[in-house]
Amino acid sequence: MPENGQESGTQSEQAAKKIGVYLCRCGGNISDEVDLQAVADSLKENKDVTVIIQDYLCSSQGQEKIKKDIEKGKVDRVVIGSCSPKMHLETFRGIARDTGLNQNLLEITNIREQASWVHGKEGIDSKVKGLIKGAIARMSSIEPLVPIEKKLVDRVLVVGGGIAGITTALELADGHEVILIEKLPFLGGHMIGLSKTFPTLDCSQCILTPKMVAVKNNQDITLFTQTEVAEVQGSPGDYSITLKHSPRYVDIHKCISCGACAKKCPAGAIFLPFAQAVPQAYMIDMSKCKQCGDCVKACPRDAIDLEAKEMKSTIQVGSVAIATGFEPFDLSVIEEYNYPAPNLLDAVEFEEMLSAKSKTGMRLQRADGSFPDRVGFVLCAGSRDFTGRGKKYCSKVCCLYSQKQAQLIKKMKGDAEVWIFYIDMRSSGRRFEEFYHHTQEKGVNYVRGKIAEIIPKPDNTLMVQYEDTNLGLKGREIFDMVVLCPALIPSPGTKELADKLGVPLGDDGFIEEKHVKLDPVSTLNQAAFAAGCVLGPKDIHDTVTEGISAAHKISQFLGKGMILIPPEKPVIFECNGCGESVKACPYNALSLEKGKAVLSPLACTGCGICVPACPIKGIEIRNFSRNLYKAQLRAILSEAPGVIVFIDPYAYAAADIAGVNRKQYSSLVRFVSVPSIHILDADVVNAAFEYGAVGVMLIEGTTDEKLTSRSDELYRKLKKETRKHKKPLRYSHIETAQYEKLTDLLNVFALQAGAKAEKRGKKEQAETADDEIKE
């Protein structure tokens, strides 16, 4: 049983180990709160361990020190106490690679985001001492493993046919196969619904149409409109994705847009979305269609099929680009605007009237067809709002596009009155302040003050009430048309798609970047990338920049041809062929062959569900075995009692964000990383209680339903099987964005568990006192 985690553990325990513990001061970020010398002193007794305290371990000097120690043979296993492994594990693993040390023999203990940034001095030293001792205990028994190589599928799915998706697809098509899907019947996203574009005022359709046609004509791009992702299977680098195609009832490959059908249709149900639409094909609105079949007869190309049904297809791709863009916030939520009302539009509706999608022949007009002589624009409608009614963030483009729209009105009618109500005019960016200046020159009236109320009048004019904050005077004005510039929110369906791909969202609902500044189009899923407004509101220039970046990152990712997958997979060292683990595995990674369970490592995600499923405890995950956990727990709790929080990688990221935001919580909390909480059984949880945990929490962050659907059952089972300790156990689901909820939970639980332990302590004390008296 050489691969057996336990076995190799005992083996390596016998051999003398030279574990180097490197504690980073991080320029005071850690050492201001944690007494690192005291931590080092507490490790003195362990002869296997050498402790080094340094400033900035991640610097070349710090890295050099570790490297030299390994090269000189001073250490052969490394524990680093520093910032989060999400920050620098790759950096330090680089050292391992350079020196030929197996990567598993270097681990990071997070004492910054999950300690010094979130606790005061109280209790922090004993927490860090425990964590480091736990890491040493773990490191003593870890086995060196080699990552598994998996072949990548050289094909990309781009989701969303706006300018972000179009750019990504076109950039990638030079070398990779691309499938571009768009939910609507035509390409172009919001940009095809724009009039002119700031800051240069070139016509949106004129610069976009050539790109859309290029997509259509590119050999390497397969375009599906009216298509969405239904299901994602497989793993990064090798996805099998099911697409759902809604029926158009007209075959886009056969239709030549002759319009013969539309002439015959008695219901006006068959139409071309708009003249420049790509793909160029008619479509049927089934809510209007009478099923008379006249169009079918009229069509010279036999392109119409009234019986068409929703279809599904499955594609294999190695990488996914998320470019699902934005949609305007629903302004009817803000009661005092009285939206919608005649001549009270949102800015997207205003743009569309003057765009390729126009239904008024690109004429700006009021509901009655007349030209609006007095138009007011309301900036920040639903933005910069911290009450929960609107959105907290600034939508970034409204300041500029409202001025563009104002200029367009002035160009149509020089004496039209245009008022822009703003709070702050934000025109940072190249050519933007000049644009602002130019709009001022055109005679647009700027009012510093947000409209407080809009009252629709019986004659379809709109009365607005506001304060001119520059004057400190209340004002009232009547407009023919009022345009609300709405907060921009992620398009519906973004969350579902992100969940399917295991990509976390921020608390604003936009895709969370891998690193806000340094890795802005990557996500926490190494095979998924994002571009455009799905990463937050922005203009076309920035959207295109991100589209090009995402294409570059994807190309780089696929270019490797191979992907390394973590080697921490199950080992089956005893099997009686009962098949329980095979049944339990949600990813079909186990099968019974010749009466024994066999693993296909590429399908396995390492979730660990099979571990507790096996009735004879014949399965362990490498380097996450029960014994390893027990040793780690015993060491962590040897310093002081604490709350043990088993945490999966997604929730771990939330804890890191809490750290970055300095959200304080109890220093009783000790995180223990698990691949998923489903690896746990009563064996491990009971051990935690026995070693002195005052409470145990299971925090799950994954959105994978295959796992979360089993969590309740797991919790109930563990609760029952650990009842004898009479100590609190709790389960919670925390998505990456919910870091505030996480810290609240931790605080409440630590308080309860701590109080309960104290009460028990007193009782026990009283009992022993009683005993003494009796004696």
Next chain:
Amino acid sequence: MSNKIYIFTNLHVFSCTMIEMIKNAIVPESRDLAFRDRILKTDVGKKIPTCIQCGICAGSCPVSHEMDYTPRELVRMVQLGLKKEILNSNTIWICTTCFSCSVRCPREIRPTELMEILKPIAVAEGIKNKNSKFDRIFSDVVKKTGRASEFLLISKYSLEEPGMIKQAPFGLSLIFKGKLPLLPDKMEGTDELKAIFEIKASETKEKEKKEPAEKTAETEVEAGK
């Protein structure tokens, strides 16, 4: 050269005394940081530093045009600690507590409650103007009768505010048309009401003994919410 400037400055000072100045410049002496911090520490005050001066409050306010400082300006003045201007402003007395500003403020600042905090401070500071007088007379009448009597209110107020004499003909015409009942309406059980007010007053006194006067005003408001 410097002589010239001197003359000019003198001239300027002179002309300022001739022309009626309505607003003073903000100088370090006009800012009372202790006062500011005291307000900022309250529940309502905590959010005040995040005001973006959007003016929604003032735009929503049905009476902001009657105020010498709009609710937005009052919030701004708290940020700066312009104690004298704040406590002397008519804004805090004119507010009808309609809550329009508080409901719509995008930063969860509640100007309505800010006024409620400022009023007792103004009273404790002994600030008197026609608005605070009106407030005091109003509450006196209510304390006595349990009801608001328009006649008592107007007549008592006129005694203290001689300017009101101009309104006499209007008042008379109201009386003749029966719109201003002369006999005050009285609720039943005014004794109980009196007792309630007395208990409250003695409580306040108790507190004042324990804590400095300033603080009492604040805690009272917070407890009253």
